Amino acid sequence: MADAVFSTLVEAPAPKSNMGEPVPRYDARAKVTGSALYASDVALPDVAYAFLVTSAIAKGRVRSFDLREARALPGVLDILTHGNIGDAIRPVKFFTEGGPASNSVLPLGSPEIAYGGQTIAVVLANSYEVARDAAHRVLVDYEIDRPSATFASPGAVDQELATQNKKHDDPKVGDFAGAYASSPVTVDVSYSTPAQHHNPIELFATQCSWTGAQLTVHEPSQNVYGIKNGLAAQLGIEPSQIRVVSPYVGGAFGSKGGLTQRTALVAVAARKLGRPVKLVPTREQGFTVATYRSETKHRVRLGASRDGRLQALSHDGFEVTSRPDPYAVAGTDASTRMYACPNIASSVTIVRADRSTPGFMRAPAETPYFFALESAMDELAVALAMDPVELRRVNDTMKDPIKGLPYTSRALIPCFDRAAEAFGWAKRDARPGSMRDADWLVGWGCATSAYPTQMAAASARVSLFPDGTARVETAGHEIGNGLYTVAAQVAAERLGLPVGRVTVLLGDTDLPPAPVAGGSISTASVCSVIAQACDAIRARLSDGTTPTGDLVAALKERGMGSVQEYAEWVPHGAPKGAMGMLYRGAAQPTGGAKLQDRIQFAFGAQFVEVRVHARTREIRVPRIVGAFASGRIMNTRTAHSQYMGGMIWGIGSALHEETEIDANAARYVNTNLADYLVPVNADVVDVEVIMVPEEDSQVNPLGIKGIGEIGIVGTSAAVANAVYHATGQRLRDLPLRIDTLVTGA
Amino acid sequence: MTNHSDDERPASVSRRRFLGATASTAAFPLVGVAAAGQAAAQTMPPPDPQAPVDVKLSINGEMYRVGLDVRTTLLDALRDHIGLTGSKKGCDHGQCGACTVLVDGRRTLACLTLAVAAQGREVTTVEGLARADGPLHPMQQAFVDHDAFQCGYCTPGQIMSAIGCVKEGHAGNDDAIREYMSGNLCRCAAYPNIVAAVRQAKLQMEG
Ligand code: FES
Ligand code: FES
Numbered sequence: 001m002a003d004a005v006f007s008t009l010v011e012a013p014a015p016k017s018n019m020g021e022p023v024p025r026y027d028a029r030a031k032v033t034g035s036a037l038y039a040s041d042v043a044l045p046d047v048a049y050a051f052l053v054t055s056a057i058a059k060g061r062v063r064s065f066d067l068r069e070a071r072a073l074p075g076v077l078d079i080l081t082h083g084n085i086g087d088a089i090r091p092v093k094f095f096t097e098g099g100p101a102s103n104s105v106l107p108l109g110s111p112e113i114a115y116g117g118q119t120i121a122v123v124l125a126n127s128y129e130v131a132r133d134a135a136h137r138v139l140v141d142y143e144i145d146r147p148s149a150t151f152a153s154p155g156a157v158d159q160e161l162a163t164q165n166k167k168h169d170d171p172k173v174g175d176f177a178g179a180y181a182s183s184p185v186t187v188d189v190s191y192s193t194p195a196q197h198h199n200p201i202e203l204f205a206t207q208c209s210w211t212g213a214q215l216t217v218h219e220p221s222q223n224v225y226g227i228k229n230g231l232a233a234q235l236g237i238e239p240s241q242i243r244v245v246s247p248y249v250g251g252a253f254g255s256k257g258g259l260t261q262r263t264a265l266v267a268v269a270a271r272k273l274g275r276p277v278k279l280v281p282t283r284e285q286g287f288t289v290a291t292y293r294s295e296t297k298h299r300v301r302l303g304a305s306r307d308g309r310l311q312a313l314s315h316d317g318f319e320v321t322s323r324p325d326p327y328a329v330a331g332t333d334a335s336t337r338m339y340a341c342p343n344i345a346s347s348v349t350i351v352r353a354d355r356s357t358p359g360f361m362r363a364p365a366e367t368p369y370f371f372a373l374e375s376a377m378d379e380l381a382v383a384l385a386m387d388p389v390e391l392r393r394v395n396d397t398m399k400d401p402i403k404g405l406p407y408t409s410r411a412l413i414p415c416f417d418r419a420a421e422a423f424g425w426a427k428r429d430a431r432p433g434s435m436r437d438a439d440w441l442v443g444w445g446c447a448t449s450a451y452p453t454q455m456a457a458a459s460a461r462v463s464l465f466p467d468g469t470a471r472v473e474t475a476g477h478e479i480g481n482g483l484y485t486v487a488a489q490v491a492a493e494r495l496g497l498p499v500g501r502v503t504v505l506l507g508d509t510d511l512p513p514a515p516v517a518g519g520s521i522s523t524a525s526v527c528s529v530i531a532q533a534c535d536a537i538r539a540r541l542s543d544g545t546t547p548t549g550d551l552v553a554a555l556k557e558r559g560m561g562s563v564q565e566y567a568e569w570v571p572h573g574a575p576k577g578a579m580g581m582l583y584r585g586a587a588q589p590t591g592g593a594k595l596q597d598r599i600q601f602a603f604g605a606q607f608v609e610v611r612v613h614a615r616t617r618e619i620r621v622p623r624i625v626g627a628f629a630s631g632r633i634m635n636t637r638t639a640h641s642q643y644m645g646g647m648i649w650g651i652g653s654a655l656h657e658e659t660e661i662d663a664n665a666a667r668y669v670n671t672n673l674a675d676y677l678v679p680v681n682a683d684v685v686d687v688e689v690i691m692v693p694e695e696d697s698q699v700n701p702l703g704i705k706g707i708g709e710i711g712i713v714g715t716s717a718a719v720a721n722a723v724y725h726a727t728g729q730r731l732r733d734l735p736l737r738i739d740t741l742v743t744g745a
Numbered sequence: 746m747t748n749h750s751d752d753e754r755p756a757s758v759s760r761r762r763f764l765g766a767t768a769s770t771a772a773f774p775l776v777g778v779a780a781a782g783q784a785a786a787q788t789m790p791p792p793d794p795q796a797p798v799d800v801k802l803s804i805n806g807e808m809y810r811v812g813l814d815v816r817t818t819l820l821d822a823l824r825d826h827i828g829l830t831g832s833k834k835g836c837d838h839g840q841c842g843a844c845t846v847l848v849d850g851r852r853t854l855a856c857l858t859l860a861v862a863a864q865g866r867e868v869t870t871v872e873g874l875a876r877a878d879g880p881l882h883p884m885q886q887a888f889v890d891h892d893a894f895q896c897g898y899c900t901p902g903q904i905m906s907a908i909g910c911v912k913e914g915h916a917g918n919d920d921a922i923r924e925y926m927s928g929n930l931c932r933c934a935a936y937p938n939i940v941a942a943v944r945q946a947k948l949q950m951e952g
Contacts, residue, residue: 012892024889031897032885032904034831034871041830128821129814201835201843201932202898250833250898251932283836480895480933637892641935645895648934673840673930680927684936 012637017693018703022637023499026484027248036248039218040205044276047207048077050269051123051131052262052285053138058116058666059147059354066139070123073137075130077273080122080265082108088268092233094325094357095258096165100230100585102258102291103357104324107234107265113142114323115356116667117288122265124273128280147354147666150295150320158318161348164326171336171402171593174343176301180312183303187379191300191732193368193716194658195320195668196293197286198361199678202250204260204289208267209276215242215267220249221507222257222477223516225585228509230259235267239584246507249479249517253649254360255290256479257518262289284671291359292659294320294327298372302380303343308394310341317348317369322357326350331369333593334601338373338450340397354666360518362649363709366451367716371653371734374447374717379730388446388721389416389425392605400599408600409696411629412448415605418690419627420446423607432728440611440620443726447714449604449628452592453696453705455571456515457578458525462491462533463564468552470495471503472533476526477517478506480645481708482638483526489634490527490702494534495551512566513582519589520602520706523634525571528700533567540565571700573597591699598698602705604628606647606715610722617741619723621651621683624715627690631705636691639707643689646711652679653712654719658735800860804829805873811860819863820844820855823870831871831901835930842929845902845909846870852909871901874908883949884908887942895933903929907943908950916947 012022030036055062067079085108093099105114113120121138125131148155161168180186200220207218215237221227224244232239249256262279270277281289296319303312315335321327332346361367381388396413399406420426428444429435435442460474472491476483484504492499505511514526540563541554555563570578573595574588581587593599606626612619626647633639656677660669670676696703716734723741724730731740797812802819804827811826820837823829823846835843837856844855847869874882881889884904894900906929910916915925922943923936931939 025892027897028889029881031894031900032871032881032888033875034829034901036897037830038833038898040834041824043828043830127814127817128825129816133816199932200896200898201833201841201930202896203834248898249896251896253932280834283838283840480897482895638895641892641895641933641938644937645934648936652934672838673836674838678930678932679934679936680930681936681939682923682927684934685923687937 013640013691015636016691018695019633019691019693020489020635022635023485023489025482025638026488026504027478038202038248038250039207039220039246040203040278040280042207042218044207044209044278047276047278048124048126048273049128049131050266050277050279051135052119052281053121053123053135054285054288055113055116055118055120056140057113057142057144059145060113060143062111062113062120063141063143065121070134070137073130073134075126076134077124077126079124079138080108080269081120082111085268089234089264090236092230096326100226100233100259102260102359105261107261115288115354116665117285117356119261119265122269124269124277149661149663149666150353151297151318151351153353153663157352158349159352161328161330161350164350165328168330168348170346170348171332172345173402176312176314176343176345179343180301180303180314183311184306185380185383186301186303187376187383188301189376189379189732191298191372191375193296193371193734195295195661196361196653196657197659197676198253198255198290199673199676200251200253200255203280203283204262204286205280206262206266207276207278208270210271213241217242217244217263217267219244219246219263220252220256221246222249222252222479222518223585224475224507224509225513225583226516227259227263229585231263231267234264244509246477249477252479252517253362254364254518257360257516258291260290283673287668287671288356291357293361293364294358296368298369300372300376302376304380304384308384308386308391310339310395312343313339313341314345315369315373316346319348319350320353320355321350322355323352325357327358329365331365334366334450334452335369335373337400337402337593337599338448339395339401341401344401362646363451363713366713367653370714371716374714375720375732378445378717378721378724387430389420392416392448400593405597405599408598408698409694410601410603411692411694412603412605415603415627415629415692418692419605419607419625422688422690423625425607432725439614441614441726443610443612443722443724444607445718445721445725446605446607447718447721449606449626449710449714450601451520451706451710451713453600453602453699454519454521454589454591455525455700456521456587456589457568457570457574457582458514458529459512459566459568459582460526460529460533461512461564461566462530462537463562464495464537464551464555465562466552466556468497469501469503470497471505472530473505473511474514474526474529475509475511476506476514476522479517481517481522481642482635483522485638486523486527486634487530490530491534494531495537515582515587515589520708521589524700524704524706527634527702527704529567529569531702532569533565536565536567537563600699602628602630602707602710604710606718608718608722610719610726612723612726612741617738619655619736619738621719623686624651625688625690626711627692628707628710629692629694630707630710631694631696631699632703633691634704639691640689642707643711644687646709647687647715648679648684649712650715651684651719653734654716655735798861801864802860802868804868805870813860815861817860818856819858819860819868822860823855829870829872833898833901835899842906843899843902845906845929847905847909850912852906871904884946887946890945891938891942893935893938893942895935899929899931903931903939907946910943911947911950916943919944
């Protein structure tokens with residue numbers, strides 16, 4: 001496990017009120033020395049290698065395989081196909097139906113092809129080189145049907161989300177149509193966002209090894225208990241027979257949250273061979289082994305009085321999903337609740353195509369829906385000849401406009417004010433194209449960021465020892481979020497120990513369960529339960545009601561070898577049976593706009609400068625300022641990195657990222673890191689993160705809101721709004737590219 | 746996107762200069778490696794694709810002898826055959842930089858280098874920068890100080906690349922660092938912190 005490094009602090013943001021110390025990451029030394037073991041780093045004795053064969057077509061069926069040449073290669077051990085795997089893998093349900101699967105197509109379940117890149121065979125060999133070679137010698141005879149690729153493709157089927165997912169309700173209030181018709185100033189605009197893939201730098205590896213009837217799985221995961229329980233159901237064994245180990249995750253962003261097809265296949269292969277099996281899918285295969293953010297379309301209509309107050313707001317979203325699974329992000333839940341407005345309507349339509357099932361990707365709902373909402377707000381500001389910051393100010397609200405419930409806290413306007421000041425917004429000349437600097441057209445834009453404050457049930461065990469050390473055990477997930485660090489900090493604080501005396505164990509189903517690392521819930525959920533366990537230790541070492549000062553002294557006084565407490569924590573609004581669901585790997589995040597008595601969000605504001613070259617139309621982002629208020633900040637160093645990473649993701653979302661889809665073949669085209677553009681170092685210059693102090697005692701006892709996702713929300717709109725300011729051209733389709741600026745399309 | 750180009754390394758940055766600087770700061774094991782490696786490279790028979798090739802690699806100052814499929818990359822040799830898993834696989838195509846190691850002091854993508862081709866050269870991986878409980882290399886320490894990573898998966902490659910970048914003389918200012926570190930993707934997007942770390946470490950490595 002990681003050694004803690006506590007060196008001189010350099011350039012970490014100084015904590016302000018309600019913020020924790022910027023201690024360096026607990027796992028820093030392990031990560032800079034290469035000793036942190038990620039899933040594919042674990043050496044298993046006598047391991048065999050798996051290589052996937054994936055479908056070259058998006059719809060149809062495998063008529064036959066010719067495996068002779070592949071099998072003839074020395075070193076090939078076996079080739080799994082639908083024809084020989086039998087009933088080794090049982091079907092499990094898609095997660096919106098209450099199951100664990102991120103894609104309900106049964107692995108090697110039939111010759112039918114549901115999407116391009118579907119796994120159709122698994123080659124097993126003594127070496128990686130032979131497995132790869134053999135996989136390329138597998139000959140497949142397909143019967144090809146014409147696939148539907150995306151929106152408006154022949155055969156794609158539109159459905160209202162509410163008819164497909166019983167939990168979805170389109171937010172609406174008042175009389176939108178009437179109010180819109182009578183509004184003196186209106187905008188009616190449409191936007192689109194592309195498919196995007198998470199592309200964490202770590203590949204989607206899985207290693208499985210059996211010892212008798214016990215299975216150990218090494219897989220980078222945001223939900224180890226989800227894998228454990230889901231895989232048990234697939235294999236028809238008890239969850240207690242499976243251990244999932246994932247102490248470090250090399251980036252996830254949502255892509256490692258669900259149970260994908262690969263895990264069961266590797267487990268079955270290892271059982272069949274009687275030896276451990278290692279699978280490291282290629283980068284290209286990762287585009288369909290895991291999930292992605294699907295493309296969306298939006299129509300936003302805003303009606304306002306001349307003073308800028310919203311009278312009518314409507315947001316219609318359209319999202320592509322797969323044939324079998326009704327995945328949708330339904331960002332109208334948030335986009336209809338940002339501003340005071342008496343008349344609101346919304347709808348979400350899903351469009352079924354022959355595609356892999358999409359899934360959660362950093363701020364899944366808010367990223368596309370806030371691009372639309374916050375671009376439209378900017379268009380409204382232009383129509384009103386009003387400053388866009390002032391437009392947000394006059395429409396600020398302390399209650400949910402849909403249900404009238406109070407926000408637990410909401411610092412949107414303080415965030416705008418702090419960021420505007422740091423950015424120098426007061427010097428902005430509002431006229432498009434007015435701020436030219438030699439060959440560069442300079443534009444400034446801004447947008448609102450917001451993310452629902454959610455939590456889920458969590459459990460943890462904390463031990464205190466007479467030598468003044470403590471150990472925290474919980475199956476939370478270190479995905480770069482700094483969970484080791486903040487877990488050590490909260491335990492140190494509650495037990496009165498130096499942070500360097502606390503050991504933290506995470507990411508292992510031998511530990512008490514913690515919820516999925518998604519929805520920005522980890523820090524709030526896991527720190528809450530750790531604090532509770534620490535407080536139980538304090539209570540045990542206290543006589544009656546007096547809290548003991550020095551717990552280690554009290555422990556020694558009693559001659560105890562150690563004291564250990566296990567705690568379970570359930571957030572406000574969690575359903576009955578939340579702890580049971582946690583143990584089954586199915587704890588659902590609650591909060592945001594889903595509570596009966598209140599609404600809870602984190603807020604922020606982002607300001608972007610773009611420079612568009614007057615002749616080439618190259619777009620650069622020399623600086624970006626974001627101010628965020630997210631309740632208690634546990635560690636300003638790791639929080640700064642989280643916010644900054646999110647903002648840079650926002651720049652990527654605005655300017656770079658797009659998974660291109662072949663309209664005829666319904667396959668992804670740019671499935672590698674040279675063609676799927678993500679921001680590189682040279683794309684990022686000045687990123688300023690401002691943490692606005694905020695206290696919110698309602699969301700949870702520690703007052704923590706999540707910070708992992710809010711940084712990306714609204715950023716792409718701020719960039720597009722700045723491009724409009726620079727050029728006078730309003731781009732409504734992401735990513736913003738030179739070609740659209742040149743052609744004006 | 747730009748990948749860093751080994752060709753742009755100025756001739757003035759010699760391997761000796763690199764090793765000298767590194768050894769003084771990070772207890773670098775350097776015992777008699779080059780001669781043995783070169784001999785192995787010159788006497789090798791043409792490989793039979795079916796038979797394992799006897800490969801001798803000098804890594805972090807230690808000699809390793811492994812039987813490999815001739816198609817094995819340096820990256821897979823390090824990770825799967827030698828047990829040095831600090832170097833990471835992010836693409837296997839020379840597109841991400843996670844596998845960056847130093848070969849004779851030059852930053853090199855281990856996924857695009859066949860293991861057999863690394864014989865007779867000195868390979869330095871992230872494991873070669875600091876002893877288990879010893880002080881960190883200035884670049885490693887700078888990454889810690891500036892929180893120049895989140896998930897840590899790109900980090901070994903970033904650190905090796907950053908050491909190469911400084912040694913090449915491409916860390917003279919922030920713009921140069923940004924440009925010459927752009928072959929190393931960080932999906933967590935720690936870029937500004939990476940630039941700050943390289944800036945700090947450069948002063949220490951050269952001071
Ligand atoms: S693994 Fe070598 S460059 Fe990506
Ligand atoms: S730290 Fe996660 S990819 Fe760089």
